[in-house]
Amino acid sequence: MTQILDGKALAAQVQSELAQQVQALTAQGHRPPGLAVIMVGDNPASAAYVRNKERASGKVGIASQVHHLPATVPQAEVMALIQHLNQDANVDGILVQLPLPDGLDAVALLNTIDPDKDVDGLHPINLGRLLRGEQGLRSCTPYGVMRLMAAHTIDLTGQQAVVVGRSILVGKPMAIMLLEANATVTVAHARTVDLPALTRQADILVAAVGRPNMITADWVKPGAVVIDVGINRVESPDGKAQLVGDVDYDAVAPIASAITPVPGGIGPMTVAMLLENTVTSYRQRLQI
Ligand code: NDP
Numbered sequence: 001m002t003q004i005l006d007g008k009a010l011a012a013q014v015q016s017e018l019a020q021q022v023q024a025l026t027a028q029g030h031r032p033p034g035l036a037v038i039m040v041g042d043n044p045a046s047a048a049y050v051r052n053k054e055r056a057s058g059k060v061g062i063a064s065q066v067h068h069l070p071a072t073v074p075q076a077e078v079m080a081l082i083q084h085l086n087q088d089a090n091v092d093g094i095l096v097q098l099p100l101p102d103g104l105d106a107v108a109l110l111n112t113i114d115p116d117k118d119v120d121g122l123h124p125i126n127l128g129r130l131l132r133g134e135q136g137l138r139s140c141t142p143y144g145v146m147r148l149m150a151a152h153t154i155d156l157t158g159q160q161a162v163v164v165g166r167s168i169l170v171g172k173p174m175a176i177m178l179l180e181a182n183a184t185v186t187v188a189h190a191r192t193v194d195l196p197a198l199t200r201q202a203d204i205l206v207a208a209v210g211r212p213n214m215i216t217a218d219w220v221k222p223g224a225v226v227i228d229v230g231i232n233r234v235e236s237p238d239g240k241a242q243l244v245g246d247v248d249y250d251a252v253a254p255i256a257s258a259i260t261p262v263p264g265g266i267g268p269m270t271v272a273m274l275l276e277n278t279v280t281s282y283r284q285r286l287q288i
Contacts, residue, residue, distance in 0.1 A: 141208075145206065163186070
């Protein structure tokens, strides 16, 4: 029987635990945790993600503020907003919704965020802490993957893990977290030769590519744990928009020992980890 790694259910549980913590702390007279989201331009997918984060924050009791700026905003203005939020004592987390419109330097903006408010875990200081195995705010998507596997007591020690994708957002921090959990990790990318031969060796296969249904059943070792990070918008046969992962779920699920669905897998876990990072940052700032 294939185990379905239900990220939606675990995310709901994490959020309800966070809500209880926040409620207890605010009942003692503390201010609520604060999350500031900066969105530039009108990318519809980004707008949907931001709405989702706002809604989830509200459920947990986090006071969120969305700063929606026009696509033509100068770099210096976004920089000044981040610096202002860095100083704001009611803000515990700052995130810049990616991707940014052409003309803005995302790396320079992300590097301006106070590392202790970097709830997306993308600042070089937090990525450096991850690399060194020190405490710090962890990148939400790979952290969500680790938490989902831990909740299903998937033991990674000595396992062959293959991560397909090497972005700084997902693939690279994912590889480091798997390494930290004592897996033997291989990172594949667009120039990897004979990728299916490599993925077939994986006990733990993580796909973070952005190519719909790329990983088919013949790429997967029977009994593997398959984590699908990909979110791809495709047109279904009836002409409607549909979200699919990088893994051909229907073909792969029967041979995997465990698999994440899309939607309902890593997406909700990513949001839950963002909220958890915000509450962690809040508790550290208030020392409570
Ligand atoms: P990027 O486009 O930044 O990176 C994609 C990676 O995939 C690159 O390293 C690229 O290799 C590799 N790649 C591309 N084509 C191939 C191929 N044919 N074979 C092997 N590797 C390939 O994407 P992200 O890392 O930001 O995101 C990956 C996916 O995850 C997307 O679908 C995105 O929507 C989704 N995502 C989901 C999140 C969630 O909450 N669930 C959060 C973040 C992302 P190379 O470096 O050589 O070009």
